[in-house]
Amino acid sequence: MNRNLRIRPNILRMSGYVPGEQPKFADIVKLNTNENPYPPSPEVKKALAGFDYSRLDRYPDPVGQALRETIAKEHGVSPDQIILANGSDDTLTMVSRVFADETHGIAFPVPTYSLYKTLCELQNAPAFEVPSNADFEFPDDFEEKTAGASIAIIARPNSPTGNIYPRERMERLCRDFKGAVMIDEAYADFASDSCMELVKKYDNLIVSRTFSKSRALAGLRFGYAVSSPFIIEQMMKAKDSYNVSMLTQTLALAAFRDKAYLAETTSKIKEGRARLVKELRAMGFRTIPSETNFVFAAPPAGNGAEYFAFLRERAIVVRYFKAESTRSYVRITVGLPEEIGRLLDATRVFLKK
Numbered sequence: 398m399n400r401n402l403r404i405r406p407n408i409l410r411m412s413g414y415v416p417g418e419q420p421k422f423a424d425i426v427k428l429n430t431n432e433n434p435y436p437p438s439p440e441v442k443k444a445l446a447g448f449d450y451s452r453l454d455r456y457p458d459p460v461g462q463a464l465r466e467t468i469a470k471e472h473g474v475s476p477d478q479i480i481l482a483n484g485s486d487d488t489l490t491m492v493s494r495v496f497a498d499e500t501h502g503i504a505f506p507v508p509t510y511s512l513y514k515t516l517c518e519l520q521n522a523p524a525f526e527v528p529s530n531a532d533f534e535f536p537d538d539f540e541e542k543t544a545g546a547s548i549a550i551i552a553r554p555n556s557p558t559g560n561i562y563p564r565e566r567m568e569r570l571c572r573d574f575k576g577a578v579m580i581d582e583a584y585a586d587f588a589s590d591s592c593m594e595l596v597k598k599y600d601n602l603i604v605s606r607t608f609s610k611s612r613a614l615a616g617l618r619f620g621y622a623v624s625s626p627f628i629i630e631q632m633m634k635a636k637d638s639y640n641v642s643m644l645t646q647t648l649a650l651a652a653f654r655d656k657a658y659l660a661e662t663t664s665k666i667k668e669g670r671a672r673l674v675k676e677l678r679a680m681g682f683r684t685i686p687s688e689t690n691f692v693f694a695a696p697p698a699g700n701g702a703e704y705f706a707f708l709r710e711r712a713i714v715v716r717y718f719k720a721e722s723t724r725s726y727v728r729i730t731v732g733l734p735e736e737i738g739r740l741l742d743a744t745r746v747f748l749k750k
């Protein structure tokens with residue numbers, strides 16, 4: 398190893414974020430990364446077909462003003478309260494650059510989305526990880542245990558567990574936390590409520606959304622955040638100059654406008670979720686109440702790792718998290734009805750072994 402490279406020691410120490418796999422084998426039932434089983438809105442297809450490729454010789458609008466204005470209107474805020482991003486992961490990167498340094502880190506309950514920890518490692522910032530209880534509820538002592546953090550990041554609904562914390566608890570956090578609060582609403586379209594309205598009341602709150610899950614556009618890479626004009630101004634300084642491509646801005650606008658398609662596909666996924674939960678529970682599984690497009694479920698014997706491996710041998714790929722608090726569970730994305738059927742059939746065979 399070249400000792401003169403001067404790579405930052407925190408980078409050498411870290412292993413980097415590990416995305417869920419994108420397996421290539423044939424006839425696979427892919428239920429491991431919470432993608433949408435339905436295609437994106439047909440309006441996206443039209444916008445793509447109508448896109449004039451010759452425009453790509455110019456840079457895109459660096460802030461995406463047309464899209465910002467449309468999104469702002471929908472949420473009843475002003476355009477300077479919106480920032481566009483190359484997916485939620487990009488929003489999270491901007492936020493970590495703005496708030497996290499060697500002394501003031503990021504606070505979050507665990508288990509949660511593992512990227513939050515990775516961002517701390519990248520910034521060489523302390524991670525304030527507060528364990529949830531066995532039901533994965535929001536920790537009562539969260540504020541007490543995170544006094545040195547400059548930002549709290551809360552996935553609501555949470556992943557990999559699927560549950561949603563009470564909104565009143567989030568409001569208390571916004572009030573009491575000495576710093577900013579980011580609520581990562583990657584799954585909000587599948588949930589019964591959202592914290593978006595609280596942005597108008599708390600100027601330290603950032604709410605982020607993504608088109609990867611409910612809008613079926615994980616491959617496009619688009620998300621946005623809503624906050625106070627002051628926080629958005631700081632995030633603008635921390636973003637990559639042209640972080641959302643011209644094509645992405647065009648397609649995201651088409652998708653955002655098609656509310657009917659969102660409602661239709663989301664409701665089908667919620668039906669699939671209800672069926673999956675009902676059938677798994679009938680087979681003795683423990684499931685966590687889900688407000689997302691996935692179900693966190695533990696087989697009756699608590700042998701999550703074996704169940705994961707059994708499904709995988711049958712080309713059904715779900716996600717397994719080997720940490721102490723999550724090891725008896727697997728996370729199952731709600732797929733098409735026939736995919737749910739195949740998973741349930743394989744599960745019956747697993748339980749008879």
Ligand SMILES: *Cc1c(COP(=O)(O)O)cnc(C)c1O
Pocket residue numbers: 431483484485486487510552555556581583607608609615619620
């Ligand atoms: C999927 C997910 C994201 C990442 O979304 P992208 O927009 O695809 O980057 C962010 N947060 C949570 C909690 C997620 O589950």
